Amino acid sequence: MKNYPHNDNIHHHHHHYSHLETGTVSGLNLVLTMLLNLIIAVAEVIGGLLSGSLSLVSDALHNLSDAAAVAISLAALRFSRRGATLEKTFGFQRLEILAALFNAAVLIVISILLFKESVIRLLHPQAINSSMMAGVGVVGLLANTLAVFLLRRDAGKSLNVRSSYLHLFSDALSSVAVVGGGIAIYFWHITWIDPILTILIGLYVLKESCEIVADTVQILMEGTPKGVELEEIYKSIKSLPGIRDLHHVHVWQLGERQINFEGHIDLEEDITISESEKLRRQVEVLLRDKFGIEHVMLQMEYEGCPGTGLVRKTYSQLI
Incomplete structure (x- = not known):
C-alpha cells in the first residue's frame, strides 16, 4: 500500500478570480443614498413643473427609480445574510443576484426611453426657463455626486450594489447634462445639446448594464x-x-x-x-x-x- 503525501507537500499559489472585493457592504450608506434620491426627485419635479423643463421631470423619474433600486439592494443585502433553513438550504444568497439583474434591466429600459425622448426633443425643441433648469440641476448634481461617493467603495463588493451605483452615476452625469444644457440654452439658445448629451450618457449606461446582466445570468445559469x-x-x-x-x-x-x-x-x-x-x-x-x-x-x-x-x-x- 502506498503512503500518500500530506497537505504540506503541495505548492500553493493564490489566484484571485473574482473581480469583486472582499468586505461588508455598508447598509447606512445605502439608506443615506436612498433618502438623497427621494429629496432630489421631489426638488426636480417641482423645478421641472415651474420651469417647464421636461428634462428635469424625466431626471426626477430617474432619481425615483434610483431610490427604488437602492431600496431593493438594501433589502436583498439583508436577506442574503440570513442563514440556511430547512426550506432554503442554500439560504438567500441568490436574492442579491436577482436584485442586480432587476436593477440592470430597469436601467436598460430607462436608457431606451431616454433615447426616444431625446429624438423627440431634437425634432421638436421646447422653450424652457433655463436659469431655473440650471439651478435645480446644480442641486441635483451635488446630491447625486454625494450619493455616488457614498456607494463608490461598496460598488466593488457587490454586483447588486454596483447596479445601484450605476443608477446614481448615470444620474450624476444626467445632472451635468441638465446644468450644461441650461447654461447653453441661457447664453446661446442651443436647445439640441441636452438630448445629444442624454444619448451619450444612455449609451454608457446601456453598456455597463448589459455587462451586469451578462454576469448575473451567468451566475443564475450556474455557468x-x-x-x-x-x-x-x-x-x-x-x-x-x-x-x-x-x-x-x-x-x-x-x-x-x-x-x-x-x-x-x-x-x-x-x-x-x-x-x-x-x-x-x-x-x-x-x-x-x-x-x-x-x-x-x-x-x-x-x-x-x-x-x-x-x-x-x-x-x-x-x-
Whole structure:
C-alpha cells in the first residue's frame, strides 16, 4: 500500500478570480443614498413643473427609480445574510443576484426611453426657463455626486450594489447634462445639446448594464465562474499521487463570491477509507489555495465510472 503525501507537500499559489472585493457592504450608506434620491426627485419635479423643463421631470423619474433600486439592494443585502433553513438550504444568497439583474434591466429600459425622448426633443425643441433648469440641476448634481461617493467603495463588493451605483452615476452625469444644457440654452439658445448629451450618457449606461446582466445570468445559469479554468484544475488534481482521474465535475457560483465545486475522484488503488480521506483533504487544500474554491464536495471512487469525461454529458448528448 502506498503512503500518500500530506497537505504540506503541495505548492500553493493564490489566484484571485473574482473581480469583486472582499468586505461588508455598508447598509447606512445605502439608506443615506436612498433618502438623497427621494429629496432630489421631489426638488426636480417641482423645478421641472415651474420651469417647464421636461428634462428635469424625466431626471426626477430617474432619481425615483434610483431610490427604488437602492431600496431593493438594501433589502436583498439583508436577506442574503440570513442563514440556511430547512426550506432554503442554500439560504438567500441568490436574492442579491436577482436584485442586480432587476436593477440592470430597469436601467436598460430607462436608457431606451431616454433615447426616444431625446429624438423627440431634437425634432421638436421646447422653450424652457433655463436659469431655473440650471439651478435645480446644480442641486441635483451635488446630491447625486454625494450619493455616488457614498456607494463608490461598496460598488466593488457587490454586483447588486454596483447596479445601484450605476443608477446614481448615470444620474450624476444626467445632472451635468441638465446644468450644461441650461447654461447653453441661457447664453446661446442651443436647445439640441441636452438630448445629444442624454444619448451619450444612455449609451454608457446601456453598456455597463448589459455587462451586469451578462454576469448575473451567468451566475443564475450556474455557468463556470469567470477565471476558473477546468482544464487547469483537472491537470493539477490528476498530478497528485494516487489519483487516476477526475470526472463528473460541476463548478458554479451560489452568490457573488462563493464558488462551489463537486466531482468524482478515481483512485489508482483500492485503498482504505482513511487513506482516501487524506487524498480528499489534499484536493480540497489544492482547490482552496490555488483556485480560490472554498466549498468542495468530492466522491472518491475506484474504477467507479469508466470512460466518463471531465464534464458529464447530458442524456440528449448521449443519444
